[in-house]
Amino acid sequence: MLKHKKRKLLVSPPLIIAGSFLCLIALGTILLKLPFATTTSVSWVDALFVATSATTVTGLSVFDPGTTLTLFGELVLLFLIQCGGIGTMTFAVAILLLLGKKVGLQNRIYLQESFNQQSIGGIVKLTKLILIFVLTVESVAISLLTLHWIPTYGFSDAFYYSLFHVVSAFNNAGFSLFADNLMGFTSDPIVNLILSSLFIIGGLGFVVVVDIFQKKSFRTWSLHTKMMVIGTIGLNVFAAITLFLLEFNNDSTIGKMSLWDKIFTSYFTAVTPRTAGFNMIDYGQMEDPSLLFTMFLMFIGGGSASTASGIKLTTFMVTLLATFAFFRFQEEPSLFGRSIRKETVIRSLAISTVSLAIVFLFTFALTISEKLPLLPLVFEVFSAFGTVGLTMGITNQLSNIGEVLISIVMFLGRIGPLTLFFILTKPKKVNYRYPYDQVITG
Amino acid sequence: MLKHKKRKLLVSPPLIIAGSFLCLIALGTILLKLPFATTTSVSWVDALFVATSATTVTGLSVFDPGTTLTLFGELVLLFLIQCGGIGTMTFAVAILLLLGKKVGLQNRIYLQESFNQQSIGGIVKLTKLILIFVLTVESVAISLLTLHWIPTYGFSDAFYYSLFHVVSAFNNAGFSLFADNLMGFTSDPIVNLILSSLFIIGGLGFVVVVDIFQKKSFRTWSLHTKMMVIGTIGLNVFAAITLFLLEFNNDSTIGKMSLWDKIFTSYFTAVTPRTAGFNMIDYGQMEDPSLLFTMFLMFIGGGSASTASGIKLTTFMVTLLATFAFFRFQEEPSLFGRSIRKETVIRSLAISTVSLAIVFLFTFALTISEKLPLLPLVFEVFSAFGTVGLTMGITNQLSNIGEVLISIVMFLGRIGPLTLFFILTKPKKVNYRYPYDQVITG
């Protein structure tokens, strides 16, 4: 009986995802704790924190990776980032297929029509496709960036820096070998545009990229792809203008830059919170409204089944569309001549609610465990949940409990509320309905 | 054509509500600006702020009402509170009926079955009932409190203080004639229990009170009443224990009190954020986790069609129930053997989304207009939106723009996201549906 239960649990796809990440984190912790991985000894908690941060492609770190890690340590980091990033893309797509199949029978909460591959064989094929896609994009980007950096660093360093930052960018990890992350490149549009293009593409999600490649015309794209493309462009432009205006006179960030540098740095600062996490400015010096806005962007995050986290752009958009539809007395929201099911709306509500609850509860716990002000703590939790990696500079001031708490948030943010909850809950077999009763809300 | 449009708009119930409040605020502003209303001259913006705060039964104030207002000024305040409070109860019920009728035809988003009165005559009858209910409860409470206070203040002062605080409590206004609000009564359980009972009853909502009186047995109560009673008791007990533990060792709040005073003060501090706003402790000295928790309570608020604001307890509970139902693969949430419609769930999502948007946008605006730290500003916005009136002590440090912004939030919080949006949007006549398309969220 017990044995049967255990076996049943072991094959559940959400548990496979969570388990794989946990194994990778454990392996990473041990590897980073090896004497020849770091130049100075690091604690187990610190090793766990950085391994979690790399595997969940967050980018928060309690030490400077460039100086504390040896070449071996850096390669471990890169390995964790790449596995974590590809793993998510693959797993996310795979679980969508598997869960979609399972749930689709009951109430079609999940998509399944969007994919053709639904067997294990299909998933293997899909993984191959994703791998080819990832390696192609990364190779092109590494070549370009190496060429750009040869004059400054010479071939071998230029190549190694390019390799590290391209992998880190494409997987939305945000780790950098430079002690000040990318703050030295505010006047270098090439680095800016190559890296931001990488993390934007990585953050769109494999499904979207495939859709764009297969169907050339906008009109034939799926609603999901249309929403992701329009939403990404719209939100990025809006965010860039907002941050440009808010920080224009802040001499500690972009205030003293030339107009062009201001524009490029604002653009980068607008796109990095969803959820790349590289930084070109010091977030400890940012204006309060900009920090608030950045937390909002970090919470939204990128695309589903991508290297980005957060509640996801589509979740946010569906919530907004449903709200507008409600106030226009429409039963279901619609966009581009397509209606969105009530089930998708309720799914978005569930995701948003669990995500807000996670952020709230862990911030609450951190205000008890840490002696730090509220603002940098909330910022850190939003950053960890969105696996962003931006910080107001308190990461290395966290207590051991604080490091463990943030590690848990990074892990939860990476696997997402859906996976988390499908591990914890068992579906009800019978879907009976009681008589309705009115509840007055609002 | 234009005239026709205008006439049509003028009779819309949401506009009547909003308009009535605006008229009352305008009248209050003028009355408080009269030379004999205040002991020292106050600015127009200050008068507007306090008039708005009283009409919306918030309780935030830029000056101390007890010393700044003359007897005339205090009576103006009391009049605004009583009209604002009863007005909301009446209007809220009336609009539920009217809107319920209108929308019910389309998609039954609104309740209508819960009430029998649906004509104008029915609303007049309802208003009478509400008035009788209000005056009965207030009379009993004033008598009790006067008796309790006679030994301290003598009859006439005891009566006047009782009148003012009972009206302020029952309407969830939170205004007090004492300069330190109720901080002087931490060792007086009688004052504590009378006033908290008043604002808890006022915050349950007329619908719930009627249901409890008409049907004696729990089992025959409507789902709405059951949720409100169980939810209120559950949340209050949970909040009291949480705040008791968090503040136990905080010498600036309850740390130095006797155990019984600690318990009673924790209880009061737990129930006042939803949305009475009286305070027995100094919120500027509270621990960060307690402040965070208090903001959460202020956002939830009280019952629908009551003197309380916030998103409302039922909205919060429906959102949670829907989230759990989703993760258990249930189509619709259920409780006490009753199912809740998808429409109610989506309505809750819409209310929560608009409410979060209001809090976020106005906090954002205040971080730009004010030179104050983020935490007290966010706290002030949550307090204003929930028409609570608790403050970390920055109300009188707000700039003129800040005062106007907070006034707008109090007004929006009082009329609620529903009324606001039904003023701004026009229902779509034809409710066609497009073909469905899948959107991946989360």
Ligand SMILES: [K+]
């Ligand atoms: K990241």
Ligand SMILES: [K+]
């Ligand atoms: K209040």
